[in-house]
Amino acid sequence: MANVFRRLADSDRNVRASLYFGNLDPEVTELLMYELFIQFAPVRSLNMPKDRVLKTHQGFGFVEFKSVEDADYVLEILRGIRLYGKIVKLKKSDTPKITSSTKDQSIGVINQELISNNYIDIGAQLFINNLNSLIDEQFLKETFSKFGTLIRNPTIARDNNTGESKGYGFLTFDDFQTSDSVIEKMNGAILMNSKIHVSYAFKQDPITGQYTNVRHGDKTERLLAENAKSNKVIGSKSKKKSKVHKPKLKK
Incomplete structure (x- = not known):
């Protein structure tokens, strides 16, 4: 044992x-x-x-x-x-591994599973830094889900030995309007007596697995998201309001 x-x-x-x-x-x-x-x-x-x-x-x-x-x-x-x-x-325990050799910690997370298969990740992923050590994933979820739909559970980078927060994490929303709003309203905000910094996370090359100098939320991603939306590729069943059919009363 x-x-x-x-x-x-x-x-x-x-x-x-x-x-x-x-x-x-x-x-x-x-x-x-x-x-x-x-x-x-x-x-x-x-x-x-x-x-x-x-x-x-x-x-x-x-x-x-x-x-x-x-x-x-x-x-x-x-x-x-x-x-x-x-x-x-x-x-x-799905916190992704973040290497210390990374020059900028605002890198993306690709191995985190979608909350639902109904969602499509368009790249509206945010990097949130300077988190108070008392803030956990559930706190992030409760705080930022008020802005819009999180398609992946928030993650906080943690020390592999102690499990303690490294002070930064990631949020992934279902559209850029929401992530833009979060940056506008929450970058520089105070959470648990700490002034947080919010920006778009860096992209990861899907072929090489290496992180690039390009952040999510660029023109290409937004254009692809708009095209997918116009072609009705993007959408969540949870967002579609079901029509209530009221039975007709016989006179």
Whole structure:
């Protein structure tokens, strides 16, 4: 079992088969979390980052299962579970890897799954920087979904060892009008006592995988988006209001 608690190398991890768990009571231990998860699926690894000084866990951790199906099943079956009176937060651990060699951190994310197959990613992706360490993905979702439709769950770049926020993340909307509005209204705004910076993220070459010096939101992307919209390629079923047919009353 000791091997279960060792941190796997990034190259040996299956992020899609992993879950993040948080909001843990100080009494919760790695062994307790292991015994909880193993009841529902085989556990490949489990890690709860600890404070380097106090040697106590920081209220969150990561668990990897044998398969993606196992992770999905555990996420569903344990949703809302309480430990020591606190609801354990569970979500897919899909934070993309960001390398430190990148000159500008405002790079795009291409491996993040769409929330729904009804959406098409036109490139309305934003880079948000200088985030307070207390801000998490759920906070970003609740804050920015008010502007329009997020087609991918917000992501925050996190330290691979501690899980702590690196202070920047990404938002992807379904149209450029919304992302333009977010930049106009939120660039320079204060979130949790921190002045955030919002801009378009850099594009990634789909062939080479290398990041370019061109940001999303350029004329080419906007033109393609307009053409797709005029040809009714872009659209979400969730946006289409269903017509309510009222039955005719017989006189």
